[in-house]
Amino acid sequence: MKKVWNQVAYNLKKDRSSYISFGIIILITALILNCAAVLLVQVDPAYVAKFEKLNTADINVLVPEFRHNSDVEAALAELSGIEKAESHEALFLEATVRDFLDTDFAMNTVFYKLEDARTMNTFEMVSESENEVKNPIYVPLYICVVGGFQVGDEITYVLNGKTHIFTVAGVIEEMQYGNYGASMMCAYLPEDGFQALAAELDGKAVVEYSLTLREGADLEKTKETVSKELEKEGAMMLSCLDRQKVKTTRNQVCNLLILILTAFALIILAVSVFLSNFRVKNAIESEIVNMSVLKALGYTSGQIVAGISMPYAMVALLFSALGVGVSYAVLPLLASVLTFQSGFSFAVAFDFVSLAAVVGVLTLVVTFFTVISAGKIKKTQPIDGLRGNSGSKQSKRNPLPLAETRGNTQILLVLKQMFACKKQNVLLFLVCFALTVLVAFSGTLFYNVAIKPENFMSALSDETPDVIVYSENADVTALQNKLLAEPNVENALQYVTGSVKIGDKTATVFACEDFSKTRNDVCYEGKNPQKADEIALGNAFAENYNIGDTVTVKLGDMAKTFQVTGFVQSVNLNGELCTLSMAGYESLSEAPVIPSLYVYLKKNTDAAAFISRIEERYADMVSQTANAQKLMEEAQSMYMGITVVLTVVIFIVTVLIVLFILYIVIKSLLIKRRQELGIYKAMGYTSAQLIWQTAGSFMPVSVAAILLSSVAALVYMPGIFQVIFEALGVMKHSMEVSLGFLMLFAAVEIILNLMISIILCMPIRKISAYALIKE
């Protein structure tokens, strides 16, 4: 064993800087992989733990209060699959929060009584005002983190057209309605405030039935039973959320992040494996004489292989552990990003299982491949090695013979040098190809978020007007005509958002007088409804219905059959939506429909200025407005921030990896070609010529890999985005892969490669022709 340790120590000492470079790549891999592993291991249990800690119900159903009686609750509690039922009074309506991200934020909101005794759906107070405040309200973490509110701040809700100013008395964390993805928010009011609001909001009183399931009960089947029971009792469901739906929407970004991080880490791991293979094979070629001397002295092949492989195993072990350590500095940052989206706080804890898995996998993979590569030494007889023959087939082919090949001799020399180093070319090709895929991914994301934001936003949002105007009275058409006559208005459409029941599922319904004039066509298959009996269903219904089928839709007590004309998507509603023509919606509604007006402004029109103008001009006709353009811009700037960070991080990591790999490749090459470079210098080649010649020899392969990868990205990137968006529930997207942008990134990568290569080749200056003779 001592003999092996001597070899290990010799190898580590001899090529310290290359091992450190290799170690840094392993560190980056471990860092990213551990982030993914910790999120994978900890987010779900943290979610479940919090879910259980707060006794969150498995199913939460809202029904109008007038439909409620004690029999309903008792009947629900008796259902098979239900362990416990609890009911609470609440108020349910669409509320608009003013100055949410500096704009108006409309969302279905459930107001609860703070003092209500609860055994289910309890909440945790994250922070609370120490002093008594005027009109106190307790809002979920999401409102504070995303909306920019703090304890003590005033928060304005517009409810049923009336402005209510509250003070944030506390920030709560709960696991049912606290995230935008479920399209429902909650807020808690003290008894006085709740009663005052209830008195004002006639017809908005609801009862929430919170239900927990018996162990082993099927969620979907129980939901179906609950729905049927409520129907039997004559209680119309206004909303039905279940634990699975909420969990999916809350953890969407987290799962996507884990997916991207894992893919990223695996690509870098593959690069590390190529690199260790290259280094091992190179070391064998340059050290074959020494290794053969050891063999001749009686060292076994196993001892020599161990001597070569162990430094890599040790470096992988040490640096992967370091990478895991560093990841704990990054993870809180990722956790805060996740809090942003999921609305539940998550504290990262040290995870020994992830540490063991990441360090173990990286060390084993690196060791396995280096042992395989070093196995070559077993086939070499000592005498062959002493004669300098490593057992590899020596090329007898002379690529591009100078006398017979046309062209500039110096360029031909660069190409000859390139052909002479096949292993190096393979490594460079694979590395450049893999890293360009990463750069192309982040570049495409950047292009669609920052340069052409409409592509990204149309995939993640529903209809995107510039301004939403609510009419003061029932004559919406009169206001619509006035708005259409405004100089900066391109179009104004009547639009309704509501809630209907399709089978056992509650779905959000969007009705529009003409979907062909909307900005964001969410229909991904078939067509939008045009006639009164047509409907397009959300992707959640796509499994059960086909185009041409008929479907019964209920709104209150009214039920009507519609023909399916297509399928529509929505990232925020879990696919549980549908679109109807305005006539179709009106035929379903018992009460007269008062649509809002979606106003589309001409390019470069300031929505805020437009709102001020119409609020002043049509004060008697406009009850409320929302600056959708601003909300969109804010959302866009949030996504842009994340994307810019992602793009910059991927680019920096790519440059770092290319730097380290080129460092290792060039260092190996300079050691191997030291004599050759001395000969060139003796012939009169200058250092600059040799630096360009050597750096230039990497370029054909790098350029080919980068260009091929860019072409592959051009062809396959839409498919990759399709898979990602489908995971988010978006079936159709407009993400463009810009050839120009790809070429720009490719050009930057090529120039960086050349610059790094030139800088790393600078030690050629120190190789003297005379050193040849001295050696």
Place this chain on the structure above:
Amino acid sequence: MKGNKQTIIEAKNLKKSFRTGDTEQTIFENLDLNLYKGDFTIIMGSSGAGKSTLMYSLSGMDRPTAGEVIFNGKTITSLNDDKLAIFRRRNCGFVFQQIYLLDKMSLMDNVLTASALCDESKKDVIRRARELFDLVNIPEVTQKKFPSQVSGGEAQRAGIVRAVINKPEVLFADEPTGALNSGNSMAVLDVFTKLHNEGQSIIMVTHDKKTALRGNRVLYVRDGKIFGECDLGRYTEENKEREAKLNDFLMEMGW
């Protein structure tokens, strides 16, 4: 000038020393020397006398510690590394004992790699390379082989072709037959003689008397100085007198 001979290299107060820790080892000091155009100069001396070091200092391959080397009227000791490389490519050809051909290139490619730096057209260079290969008796089929596929003699003769392809002012050779058997050595020396007869200036380091006989001027290095020199006259195959003269000279030098 010496008689009608034109000085091609002039060394003034040349010093070369190496420092190892606090110890300075002087190879030569205050050395003055003139070398002439058209001469086949042999530098001899015992092992470690500094004959190779002297030759490489004169050729711009190495930098002397002090003093001046004037090559064809131009001081080369003040040139930077790159200018020195350009100077070498235009004025010097080198033949080494270890041959030092580029092992991943054919013999022809080795020669053309050196010629890539000259201003001649590629066509002319290839024609000249073929002529030189003919001169050193390397057939076309061997020209396409790699150094590892030919004999030491063939490789060294290819090395000579590479050294002279750019028509250097001076051909420097450091023990060119040191690693060759007698048959190959003779073939290589014959090439040097042919080149000298065509007017090529040659400076060769050797410790072999038979090789030294090919030169017309022999310098003997001892104790860091040119200890003596001997004018042998032009080489002819049957010249016992030259051989005796060299023997006497070397005996006198303490060989």
